[in-house]
Structure formats: structure tokens, C-alpha cells
Amino acid sequence: MIDLPVFPDLEGAxxxxxxxxxxxGAALTEAFLRQGSRVAFSQRSDASPFCDAMQSLTGNRPLFLRCDVTDSAAMRAAIAEAAEVHGPVRILMNNAANDARHGTLDTTGEDWDRLMDVNLKAYFMTSQAVIPGMRALGGGSIVNMTSISYMMGNAGYPAYVAANSGINGLTRALAREFGADGIRVNALAPGWVMTRKQREMWVTPEALEAHLGRQCLKEPLAPHDIAGGALFLASRASRMMTGQALVIDGGVVTTG
Known part of the structure; x- marks a missing residue:
């Protein structure tokens, strides 16, 4: 874990x-736990060993709620349970995604719907579930994890790229609609992050060398490299920032 700044308002959030x-997502959970936040997270597979590890590392145990992000009713129930245990959700990190590779000519309607369910619809439904509680609190922060894939126009996973572009439109729409309630909505766009899944499935020496050639900073991105930006967007340090996309990619794309 890299050294991260401490944001006092995140303690107890x-x-x-x-x-x-x-x-x-695991790097985000750890980063918020180290801030003293009350963290709940969802995942389809059992995360009990991860919770044990986090308690040992940080002295702060997360609340694990097992459910599928595409099951809107189950997610709504999980968010309600988290609110009952920790208080109304003040910070939502929409992070779960599926970047499975798929060719345009091989993608069926069912494939498209499945990928949109996890990569876009779930972001809307979880945001919808937390907004009433944020209104009651007088504000909150929603951070939607997107990707630079749509900025680069990457080939090989068109539904995922389309969903990530849609996440940015959704971010701006929600920021406009709920800004008067003190609810901020921003997107965070990582580059190619060397997670275990990426290394096992898609990282090759040749592909990594080519990608690093596009980066200004010549180091591979690690999951913890994304955590600082997430904490900033969640905290009141960014209190007048909403409807924006923060890119953390080592300098592949340029914005502005």
C-alpha cells in the first residue's frame, strides 16, 4: 500500500x-478502511478471508454483503443493510465491472444486455438506491469508476467501451439533477491497471511494453495507484467538483 494523504472528513463516513x-475494489476498500471509514462492500464470491486480512492490516473490519451487482433488488437490500449498520451511505463507489473481451460480429443480444447490466445499469440502480439517504444527510459523493477505453476508442470489447462512455453521460446527468441536494457525482477513469485478473488473462510482455510506450510515466499502474484519486473525489477536499472525469492512467490520454 502506497502512502496516501489523510482526509479527516472520511473518518467515520x-x-x-x-x-x-x-x-x-480491494485497494479502494483498504484505502477507506485506513481512513477510518465504515466500509461495506458487495461481491458475488465469498470475501471472508479478505475481510480477515483487512482487519489484521488496518484494525478496521469491512462489512461484506454477498450479492450480484446485476440483481437490483439484492443490491438495494444490501445498501439498506449497510445503512442500518453504518448509517446512511455518504459515499458510493460504483466499481464492479466486467471487461470480458468480445468481438462485434460475435456479440449476441443476450451478450450485450448482460454486459450493459453489469457495466452501466448497475451504476444507475445503486446510485438510485443511495440518493434518498444522501438527501437526508444533506449531501454525499458518488464516484463512478469508468475507463480510458472509450477515450482511446479501443477495439475488442465494444459493449464495455460503450458502457464506459455511458457512465460519463450518467455521471453528468446525475450531477446536474442532484447538485441542489449537495450530492456530487464524478467519474474516475483508470488506465490499464495490473490487477491479478488482468495479469492472468490479458497481460503479455509485448502488450505491456506497447502500452507503457503510450504512457508518459513508464511504470505499470497498480490498484493502489487509483486509491488516492478515489479518496480525493469522495472527500470534501473536492467539495466544488462534480460532473467531472478524473483520469489516472500514467499519461496515455489527454483531457481538457
Missing amino acids: SVFITGGGSGI
Whole structure:
């Protein structure tokens, strides 16, 4: 874990992270636990060993709620349970995603719907579930994890790229609709992060060398490299920032 700044307002904050037990999500869970936040996270597979490890590392145990992010009713129930244990969710990290590779000509309607369910619809439904509680609190922060894939126009997974572009539109729409309630909504766009899944499935020496050639900073991104930006967007340090996309990719794409 890299050294991260401490944001005092995150201590005791009720945080909910989708897909918070592996990959980037696990780094986010750890980072918020180290801030003293009350963290709940969802995941399909059993994350009890991860919770044990986090308690040992941080002295702060997360609340694990096992469910599928595409099951809207189950997610709504999980968010309600998290709110009952930790108080209304003040910070939502929409993180769960599926970047399975798929060719345009081989993608069926069922494939498209399945990928949109996890990569876009779930972001809307979880946001919808936390907004009433955030309104009651007088504000909150929603951070939607997207990707630079749509900025680069990457081939090989068109539904995923389309969903990530949609996440940015959703981010701006929610920011406009709920800004008067003190609810901020921003997107965080990582580059190619070397998670265990990426290394096992898609990282080759040649592919990594080519990607590092596109980066200004010549180091591979690790999951914890994304955590600092997430904490910033969640905290009141970014209190007048909403409807924006923060890119953490080592300098592959340029914005502005």
C-alpha cells in the first residue's frame, strides 16, 4: 500500500463499494478502511478471508454483503443493510465491472444486455438506491469508476467501451439533477491497471511494453495507484467538483 494523504472528513463516513473484495475494489476498500471509514462492500464470491486480512492490516473490519451487482433488488437490500449498520451511505463507489473481451460480429443480444447490466445499469440502480439517504444527510459523493477505453476508442470489447462512455453521460446527468441536494457525482477513469485478473488473462510482455510506450510515466499502474484519486473525489477536499472525469492512467490520454 502506497502512502496516501489523510482526509479527516472520511473518518467515520459510511462508504459502500461494489466489487470491493478484489482488484481495484480491494485497494479502494483498504484505502477507506485506513481512513477510518465504515466500509461495506458487495461481491458475488465469498470475501471472508479478505475481510480477515483487512482487519489484521488496518484494525478496521469491512462489512461484506454477498450479492450480484446485476440483481437490483439484492443490491438495494444490501445498501439498506449497510445503512442500518453504518448509517446512511455518504459515499458510493460504483466499481464492479466486467471487461470480458468480445468481438462485434460475435456479440449476441443476450451478450450485450448482460454486459450493459453489469457495466452501466448497475451504476444507475445503486446510485438510485443511495440518493434518498444522501438527501437526508444533506449531501454525499458518488464516484463512478469508468475507463480510458472509450477515450482511446479501443477495439475488442465494444459493449464495455460503450458502457464506459455511458457512465460519463450518467455521471453528468446525475450531477446536474442532484447538485441542489449537495450530492456530487464524478467519474474516475483508470488506465490499464495490473490487477491479478488482468495479469492472468490479458497481460503479455509485448502488450505491456506497447502500452507503457503510450504512457508518459513508464511504470505499470497498480490498484493502489487509483486509491488516492478515489479518496480525493469522495472527500470534501473536492467539495466544488462534480460532473467531472478524473483520469489516472500514467499519461496515455489527454483531457481538457
